[in-house]
Amino acid sequence: MVAQEYALAGAAGLAGLVLADTSPDLSMYLREGWRIRLRLPGEVRAVLDRHEEAGTTDSPEYAAAYQIYLNRFTCKLRPVPEAILRGQAGGNPEISRVMWGGGGRSFQVDGRLRGWSVLSRLGGIGVPTLVITGSDDMASPAIAATMAAAIPDARLVVVEGGSHTPFYEDPQGFCGSVSDFLTELDAAAV
Known part of the structure; x- marks a missing residue:
C-alpha cells in the first residue's frame, strides 16, 4: 500500500517497482x-x-478456525518461519486496531484504512512494475491481475502454491522472478 502511494506521488529517482502480495x-x-x-x-x-454473527470473534473456537484460514492463505509452512513469528510478536496491536479496526481479522476493515483505494489511479504509476503474488494468497491472483492490467508497464507473476508469503514457500520462484525483473531494469538503465 505504501509503495503504491509512494509511486503515485511521483517519487523522484524511482526506477522500478515490485508490488508483492498486495x-x-x-x-x-x-x-x-x-x-x-x-x-x-x-x-x-x-x-x-457463527462467531462473527454473535460478536464473539475473541473466542478460542473462532481463533482456532481463523488460524486454519491463515494456515492456508497467509503462510503454509510449518513451523512458521522465525522471522514471521518475530514480526508478529513485535507488532503493535494498538496501531493495528486503529488502522484496520476492532475486529483484527481479514474479513472486515473498520479502522482508518476503511475505504482506502488507489485502483483508479494505478495508471499513473510511470515505472516498470512487477506485480507478484502467490496462487493461494489473500491478495489473490485476481487482484494482482487487475493491478497489472491497470499499470502501463507492468508484468504479473503468480507463484504456484504460494500463499501471502510465497518468498518463504517458494524462495527460488519468488526471488528468481524478482531478480530477473531487477536485472532487466539494470540493463535498461545502461
Whole structure:
C-alpha cells in the first residue's frame, strides 16, 4: 500500500517497482478474502460465521478456525518461519486496531484504512512494475491481475502454491522472478 502511494506521488529517482502480495483497494481485498474463505471446509466456515454473527470473534473456537484460514492463505509452512513469528510478536496491536479496526481479522476493515483505494489511479504509476503474488494468497491472483492490467508497464507473476508469503514457500520462484525483473531494469538503465 505504501509503495503504491509512494509511486503515485511521483517519487523522484524511482526506477522500478515490485508490488508483492498486495492490493490497490481494500474493498476488493475484502471481497477476495470472503471468496477464498469459501475454499475452507464447511465446518470451519460455520464456526467463523457463527462467531462473527454473535460478536464473539475473541473466542478460542473462532481463533482456532481463523488460524486454519491463515494456515492456508497467509503462510503454509510449518513451523512458521522465525522471522514471521518475530514480526508478529513485535507488532503493535494498538496501531493495528486503529488502522484496520476492532475486529483484527481479514474479513472486515473498520479502522482508518476503511475505504482506502488507489485502483483508479494505478495508471499513473510511470515505472516498470512487477506485480507478484502467490496462487493461494489473500491478495489473490485476481487482484494482482487487475493491478497489472491497470499499470502501463507492468508484468504479473503468480507463484504456484504460494500463499501471502510465497518468498518463504517458494524462495527460488519468488526471488528468481524478482531478480530477473531487477536485472532487466539494470540493463535498461545502461
